[in-house]
Amino acid sequence: MAAFTQQSRVPETGPALPNGRARKDGPAIPRRRSILNLISILSLAGAIAMLGKSSWIMLKAEVSQVLLARAFTQTVATGTPVKPWSWADTWPVAEIRIPRLAASAIVLNGATPESLAFGPAHVTETPEPGERGTSVISAHRDTHFAFLKDVQKGDLITVTRGDGLTFRYAVTSLRVADWNRSGIDAHAPGHRLALTTCFPFGSVVRGPQRFIVEAVMVK
Amino acid sequence: MQSISLPGSAESRIKSLIDRMVAWFLLLVLAVTAFIGTAGAAQLAAFVTPNEMKSGSLLLKSKEGKFLEAPRLGADYTVTVSGPTGRTILTQRFTNPANGWVEGVYVFPLPETAAVDTLKIVSGNRVIVGEVREKQEAKVIYEEAKRAGQTASLLEQERPNIFTNSVANIGPHETVVVQIEYQETIRQSQGTYSLRLPLVVAPRYNPAPIVQTVDFRSNGYGIAVNDPVPDRDRISAPVLDPAKNAPVNPVTISVDLSAGFALDEVTSHHHTVKVETIDDTHRKLTLDTGSIPADRDFELTWTAKGAAPQVGLFQEAVHGKTYLLASVVPPSVAPTGPVKPRETIFVIDNSGSMDGPSMQQAKDALLQGLDTLKPQDRFNIVRFDDTMDVLFNDAVSANKEYLDQARAFVSALQANGGTEMVPALKAALIDSRPNDASSLRQVVFITDGAIGNEQELFATIGQGRGRSRIFMVGIGSAPNTYLMTRAAEMGRGTFTLISEVDQVKARMEDLFNKIGQPVVTGLSATLDGSEAALSPAQLPDLYRGEPVLVMAEAGQLKGTLKVEGMIGETPWSVSLPASAAAQGKGISKLWAHRKVAEIETAATLNQIGTEEANRQVLAVALAHQIVSSQTSLIAVDKSPKRPANMPLTRADVPLNLPAGWNFEKVFGKEVPAPLPPAPRQRDAAADPFMQLAVAEAPASASAPQQVTLPQTATPAGLLAVVAALLAMIALAFRLLAMALTPKHGSPQA
Numbered sequence: 001m002a003a004f005t006q007q008s009r010v011p012e013t014g015p016a017l018p019n020g021r022a023r024k025d026g027p028a029i030p031r032r033r034s035i036l037n038l039i040s041i042l043s044l045a046g047a048i049a050m051l052g053k054s055s056w057i058m059l060k061a062e063v064s065q066v067l068l069a070r071a072f073t074q075t076v077a078t079g080t081p082v083k084p085w086s087w088a089d090t091w092p093v094a095e096i097r098i099p100r101l102a103a104s105a106i107v108l109n110g111a112t113p114e115s116l117a118f119g120p121a122h123v124t125e126t127p128e129p130g131e132r133g134t135s136v137i138s139a140h141r142d143t144h145f146a147f148l149k150d151v152q153k154g155d156l157i158t159v160t161r162g163d164g165l166t167f168r169y170a171v172t173s174l175r176v177a178d179w180n181r182s183g184i185d186a187h188a189p190g191h192r193l194a195l196t197t198c199f200p201f202g203s204v205v206r207g208p209q210r211f212i213v214e215a216v217m218v219k
Numbered sequence: 220m221q222s223i224s225l226p227g228s229a230e231s232r233i234k235s236l237i238d239r240m241v242a243w244f245l246l247l248v249l250a251v252t253a254f255i256g257t258a259g260a261a262q263l264a265a266f267v268t269p270n271e272m273k274s275g276s277l278l279l280k281s282k283e284g285k286f287l288e289a290p291r292l293g294a295d296y297t298v299t300v301s302g303p304t305g306r307t308i309l310t311q312r313f314t315n316p317a318n319g320w321v322e323g324v325y326v327f328p329l330p331e332t333a334a335v336d337t338l339k340i341v342s343g344n345r346v347i348v349g350e351v352r353e354k355q356e357a358k359v360i361y362e363e364a365k366r367a368g369q370t371a372s373l374l375e376q377e378r379p380n381i382f383t384n385s386v387a388n389i390g391p392h393e394t395v396v397v398q399i400e401y402q403e404t405i406r407q408s409q410g411t412y413s414l415r416l417p418l419v420v421a422p423r424y425n426p427a428p429i430v431q432t433v434d435f436r437s438n439g440y441g442i443a444v445n446d447p448v449p450d451r452d453r454i455s456a457p458v459l460d461p462a463k464n465a466p467v468n469p470v471t472i473s474v475d476l477s478a479g480f481a482l483d484e485v486t487s488h489h490h491t492v493k494v495e496t497i498d499d500t501h502r503k504l505t506l507d508t509g510s511i512p513a514d515r516d517f518e519l520t521w522t523a524k525g526a527a528p529q530v531g532l533f534q535e536a537v538h539g540k541t542y543l544l545a546s547v548v549p550p551s552v553a554p555t556g557p558v559k560p561r562e563t564i565f566v567i568d569n570s571g572s573m574d575g576p577s578m579q580q581a582k583d584a585l586l587q588g589l590d591t592l593k594p595q596d597r598f599n600i601v602r603f604d605d606t607m608d609v610l611f612n613d614a615v616s617a618n619k620e621y622l623d624q625a626r627a628f629v630s631a632l633q634a635n636g637g638t639e640m641v642p643a644l645k646a647a648l649i650d651s652r653p654n655d656a657s658s659l660r661q662v663v664f665i666t667d668g669a670i671g672n673e674q675e676l677f678a679t680i681g682q683g684r685g686r687s688r689i690f691m692v693g694i695g696s697a698p699n700t701y702l703m704t705r706a707a708e709m710g711r712g713t714f715t716l717i718s719e720v721d722q723v724k725a726r727m728e729d730l731f732n733k734i735g736q737p738v739v740t741g742l743s744a745t746l747d748g749s750e751a752a753l754s755p756a757q758l759p760d761l762y763r764g765e766p767v768l769v770m771a772e773a774g775q776l777k778g779t780l781k782v783e784g785m786i787g788e789t790p791w792s793v794s795l796p797a798s799a800a801a802q803g804k805g806i807s808k809l810w811a812h813r814k815v816a817e818i819e820t821a822a823t824l825n826q827i828g829t830e831e832a833n834r835q836v837l838a839v840a841l842a843h844q845i846v847s848s849q850t851s852l853i854a855v856d857k858s859p860k861r862p863a864n865m866p867l868t869r870a871d872v873p874l875n876l877p878a879g880w881n882f883e884k885v886f887g888k889e890v891p892a893p894l895p896p897a898p899r900q901r902d903a904a905a906d907p908f909m910q911l912a913v914a915e916a917p918a919s920a921s922a923p924q925q926v927t928l929p930q931t932a933t934p935a936g937l938l939a940v941v942a943a944l945l946a947m948i949a950l951a952f953r954l955l956a957m958a959l960t961p962k963h964g965s966p967q968a
Contacts, residue, residue, distance in 0.1 A: 036956035043949035050942035057935040087605070111929040126926055136926050140933045184926040197931045204936035210928045 057117070061143035064118035068092050068106035075162045081109075090115040093122055094129050095160045096137060096195075103147040107159075111138045120144050120195075126186040129159040130167040130217075134184050134192040141211070145197040148213055157193060157215050169193045169215035178208045191217035296416055296472045296517075300405060302479035303531050303544060304805055305414055307333075309399045322365065322387045328417040330403050331380040331701035334805070334812035334845045337400035338852040340372045340386065347372060349854030351844040353837060357853040361387065364855040374399070374852035378673065379816070380417065380701040382846070402805035402812075407546065408713075409729065409764030412478070415700070415716075416517040418470060472517055474504040479531075483524040489718060490517055499524070518718065531766075532795050533803030534776060541776040542807040543746075543800060546766040547793055549739045549786060560595040560658045562614050563588070564647045564687075567632065568666035568694075570604040574634035577695040580717050581665045584692055585629050587727040588663055592617035597658070600625055603643035604636030613651050638670050641679050648683040655686075661734060662710065665692040668699030674823060676702070680709045681824040688712040690734055692727075709820060713762050733763040739791065742784035744769045746797070751776075754813045758784075770810045776800070811843035819848070 064084070071084035072092040081091040094107040107129075111121040120139030127133040139145035155171040169192075176199050177183055184194050192214065199211035294311040309327075329335065338349035349372060352360065357373055364371035365387035373385045382399075389395050406413045472492075476485065481499045491507040504519070531546040565585050573581060585600070592598055597614040598621075601607060610628050615621045647662045668691075670676070680689060689710025691703040694717055707714040715730045717723055742758035744767070751773035758767060767782055776797045783792040815836050822832035833849055840847035 030959075033956045033959040036952045036959070040949045040952035040956060043945045043952065047942045047945035047949060050938045050945060054935045054938035054942060057933050057938070061933075113930070116929065116931060117933070121929075123926060123929065134926070136928070138929050138931050140931050142933050142935055145931065179928045179930075180925070182925050182928050184928075186926050194926075196928045202936075203932070204940050206930060206932045206934075210931070212928075 058143065060117060061119075061140070065106060065144070068108070068119055069095075072106050072162070076160070076164045079163060081162060084118075090118070090121070092119075093162050094137075096120065097158045097160075098147065098151065098155055099158070100152075100155050101147050101150055105139065105144045107137055111136075116140060126184075128161065129193060130161060130165060130191065132189075132191060133187045134194055136184060136186070136194045136196060138196045141197040141199070141201050145195065146201070148195060148197050148211060149201045151195075151213050156218075157195070157213075159193065167191075167193075168218050170218045171213055171215045173212075173214045175212050175214075176209055177212055179210050180208075182210065182212065184212070184214075193217070294470045296470065298414065298416070298472070298474045300414060300474065300476045300478070301804060302477070302801070303405055303407075303533060303546060304803055304809060305403050305405055306805055307401055307403070307416070309401075310396065311398075312394060312396045322385065322389070327384070327399075328381055329399075329401060330415055330417060331704055332403040332406075332812070333380075333401040334403070334808040334843075335374065335376075335382065335399060335401040335852070336808055336843075336845050337398075338372060338374045338384070338854055339398040340370075340854055340856075341396040341398075347854040347856045349374060349852040351841060351846065351850050352853050353841065354849050354851045357851040360853050360855060361385065364388075370856040372397075372852075372854040374846060376846050376848055376851070378701055379705075379848075380699070402808045404544075404768070404809055407548075407766050409733070410548075411520050411522055413518065413520040414474070415519075416472065417700070418516055470506075472504075472506050474519060476502045476504065476519075476521065478521060478523070480528050481524040483522045485519070485521040488518040488520065488722075492519075516718070518716075530793070530795060532780070532797075532800040533806060534797070534800035535803050535806035537807040539774070540807070541773050542810045543751075543769075543771040543773065543776060543780070543797065544803060544806045544809065545744075545769045545771075545780055545782075545795060545800075547769075547782050547795075548764070548766045549761060549784070549791060560593070560597070562597040562652075562658050562660045563592065564599050564601065564614065564660075564662045565589075566601045566603070566643050566647045566662060566664045566666075567629070568604075568638065568640070568643075569602050569632045569634050570636055570638040570669070571634055572638060572667055572669040573694065576720060577667055578632070578634040580720055580723055581692075581694045582629055582632060583720065583723040584665055584694070584717060584727050585663075586626060587724060588731060589617075589622055589625055589629075591728075591731040592622070594618060598625070600628060601643050601647050602628075602632055603639060604634075605639045606636065607639070607643045607646065609646050638666075640666065640670050641672070641675055644676060644679050645683060648679070648685065648687055650685050650687060653685050660685075660687040661712070662687050662689045663692060663730075664689060664706070665694060666698075667695040668693060668702040670699070670702070673699075673702050673705070677705055677709055677820075677823040678825075680706060684710055688734075690714070690730065692717060692730070705816075705820070708759065709823070711760055713765070733765075739767075739784045739786050742767060742782065744780065744782045746771055746773065746780050747778040750774055754810060755817050770806075770813050772807075772810055808843055808845055811839050811845050814839050815845075815847050 067084045071082045072095055074082040075092055081093070083091050090108045090110055090112070092106045093109045095104060096107055097104040105120050108115040108119050108121040109124070111123045115121040116139065120137050122128070123136040123138060126136040129135045129137070141148070151171055151174065153171050153174065157169045157171065158166055159169065160166045182194075182196070184196075194215070195213040196210050198207065199209040200207075201211070294309065297308045297310075299306050309329075336351070340347045340349070347370065354375065357375075361371050361373040368388055370389070371387045375383045375385075377383050384397060384399075386395055386397070406415075472490075476482075478500055482502060485494060485502055485504070487504070492504045493507050495503040495505075497503060529548045529550070531544075533544045535542050565588055567581055567585050569578065569581075589598070594617060596617045598617050599614040600610040602610075610625060611621070644662075644664070647664070650660060652658075687710070689706060690712040691707045691710075691714035693700060693703045693714060698716060698718075700714075700716070703714040703716070713730070713734065715726050717726050739761040742761065744753055744758060746753060751771045754770045754772075758769070761767060761784075767784075769780065769782065771780070778797055780795045780797060781792060782795075783790070785791065818827070818832050818835045818839070821827050822829055827835075836847050837849040840850040846852055
């Protein structure tokens with residue numbers, strides 16, 4: 001900042017000199033200056049790119065849900081899976097709602113990084129929602145499942161499947177576990193649902209911890 | 220005038236400050252690059268999914284649904300060819316490198332004609348023999364055994380030419396030997412007999428990494444636009460290269476060839492072999508170099524000395540029933556009447572999986588095909604990757620102008636993108652003259668077949684084939700022969716394999732010579748004098764040099780097998796007395812395999828419902844104990860800790876190695892001593908079956924099989940933070956640069 005103030009005072013001092021003069025006097029300074037300017041420009045370009053990418057992730061997450069909702073409505077109407085866009089490698093399988101939080105999202109098939117970018121996704125090796133066992137649905141903590149941090153015990157979760165059937169679950173527990181020690185048994189007795197996302201919320205780095213919302217089916 | 224004098228010491232201080240800042244910045248860039256590079260590379264290199272596997276490999280289940288590959292120590296193929304059938308014993312040995320108990324998933328290719336009937340596992344010091352069960356039932360038995368801590372193995376069919384073997388509860392540092400046996404029919408065309416051992420699941424030119432790259436990017440490390448890591452390609456290259464990702468799997472192969480007739484030439488097309496001549500009908504072959512990496516299919520062909528036998532008739536009696544295999548080569552008759560003009564639609568696959576020599580072979584094949592066209596013929600070209608182009612609006616006559624246009628189009632093709640085969644096939648099947656009997660409509664489909672939606676493709680052929688016939692040309696070192704065979708069969712054509720550039724000319728000429736006109740049409744077969752079920756129920760038309768293959772199941776074999784058809788306009792028939800049939804091995808298994816294929820084809824053509832088809836396949840496969848889409852092989856070893864209450868009959872083999880297990884070949888000279896039994900003890904506190912990732916850490920209390928949860932953090936936040944940091948750096952450097960703007964009124968002024 002010292003340099004800044006020093007520079008700002010310059011215009012008030014004495015007559016201007018052509019820049020070329022100074023260059024002749026000390027060639028090292030201008031070379032350094034151009035390096036500094038170059039770094040500055042590169043950094044700025046990098047910053048814009050990163051910001052663009054960051055906004056793109058959020059935008060994609062929002063916009064895709066609109067397309068997914070349309071495809072899901074069609075799925076329920078026709079009874080067959082409908083791809084949200086022609087080149088998609090996943091398709092909507094369910095809609096999940098938490099009425100108290102007025103939250104809802106379309107769930108995709110297969111929790112791959114690709115599908116998770118567009119919406120919550122059903123973990124394929126677990127049963128479908130509504131079936132016996134524990135059905136697991138995962139989504140990103142900073143987009144589609146950001147609302148999980150507000151879920152409370154006893155909250156009602158409804159899941160509508162592609163075949164039009166709706167199942168109701170009540171939240172029984174909220175906990176944090178490592179991704180490989182989830183304690184979720186896909187073939188556990190009863191009809192269960194688990195919503196998972198990364199933990200802690202608001203963190204910017206990836207970590208091993210997952211936030212798990214467990215629920216059991218209710219009438 | 221303070222600012223005008225910049226004392227020498229201050230100036231040098233600023234200079235050195237700037238130097239340090241530049242250095243610091245460069246260091247930061249390097250560090251970020253290195254971090255992104257290693258994080259990305261580690262993530263991609265260490266783990267693979269079954270789909271990415273190129274050759275048979277044992278994968279150990281690990282974190283996040285990914286698999287860690289177990290080192291593979293060796294594989295041995297022992298093939299015995301007796302006349303029209305071959306039996307292969309495939310033996311492989313794997314070691315669990317981890318300290319915990321692991322489950323291995325083993326993915327491997329087999330010929331699409333393979334009827335798999337035997338599975339044996341040696342785990343530590345025990346031998347387990349599998350048996351065929353209904354698929355779901357087998358899975359349940361396997362899961363139960365897995366939970367109970369018992370060693371178990373489940374062999375499932377993914378595709379008729381891709382199988383998965385899961386092995387539960389492999390002890391720490393334990394060695395597992397897997398042995399699979401299958402029966403197949405020897406392929407015969409134009410007097411050449413051939414045997415193919417697929418050693419790779421997909422062509423190695425298949426850039427599966429395209430998928431990985433997408434993976435990578437959506438994980439947030441790869442910034443697609445304005446890439447901050449300009450050398451990403453270099454950083455990522457090692458993990459994108461399957462040759463470096465997959466370990467070298469040494470393979471030994473030996474073939475005992477009893478052709479049943481005097482042999483002329485025996486050729487191994489892609490590997491050098493040592494040939495030992497036993498007598499004029501019997502040869503023994505072994506790989507010359509001892510062992511080879513499993514990177515291309517093994518292809519062996521042989522021909523008969525003098526006139527090739529025209530007729531083959533073999534039978535096998537099993538469980539009170541007799542099975543018959545007959546092959547008849549129709550006499551070659553010069554075509555009568557004028558040659559019909561052709562309407563040939565070439566379809567060429569220029570998807571990414573064709574990159575490298577495959578693309579060149581495909582282009583050469585197509586150009587060769589264009590050269591065979593006569594002026595009265597018509598043609599068109601369709602090219603596809605995940606997009607497609609049809610060269611002309613409708614088939615055009617093969618004059619010079621159009622041919623030149625077509626050659627330029629083909630020469631410019633480049634391999635890129637995904638493989639959307641169905642739309643291209645649909646486009647090729649659009650026939651503007653569906654009732655034109657004066658010309659022959661042919662679709663020549665050139666591809667490596669690297670797709671997973673085979674059924675959809677078959678259905679398209681079934682619905683849309685019309686008068687068109689489909690000729691599949693398989694390209695590359697490991698084409699999907701299941702797709703080729705079934706598509707050609709449903710399209711009433713043939714299929715041709717081209718593995719090397721120097722085969723293109725000869726094989727394409729063969730193809731175009733023989734497809735000018737089907738030689739034999741209206742074929743039918745009957746077995747008089749006994750109640751018999753014949754397969755296939757409807758015989759396909761034959762092209763030059765191809766045999767009629769008929770199989771039959773009968774209570775008691777007597778009477779005559781009569782094959783009738785039309786060669787051109789001339790009726791042709793041949794009668795074979797069933798009593799003349801020679802003994803053949805494994806014919807019942809081949810009959811069952813053929814029957815299953817027939818039922819599945821009928822289902823694809825919507826002649827029977829899927830459920831009905833599944834029921835029929837199940838019945839046939841169970842009765843004949845072969846692996847199919849509805850049946851799996853399951854082997855369970857009773858835990859030594861508790862009496863097994865599994866509803867399984869199990870054939871325990873004594874500790875001596877069963878016959879046919881050639882340990883010297885697989886293991887080298889040293890026969891490993893059985894591992895000490897110590898790791899067998901199972902602590903109630905520690906879970907007997909631990910995933911590899913869990914096994915590395917101390918075991919928690921009882922942990923049933925857990926669902927591993929996917930990564931659910933987007934890099935958006937991190938990116939925003941980095942963006943802010945970069946913006947601050949930009950500002951700082953800009954200010955610094957401005958500070959160095961020449962000072963007005965310097966002392967010299």
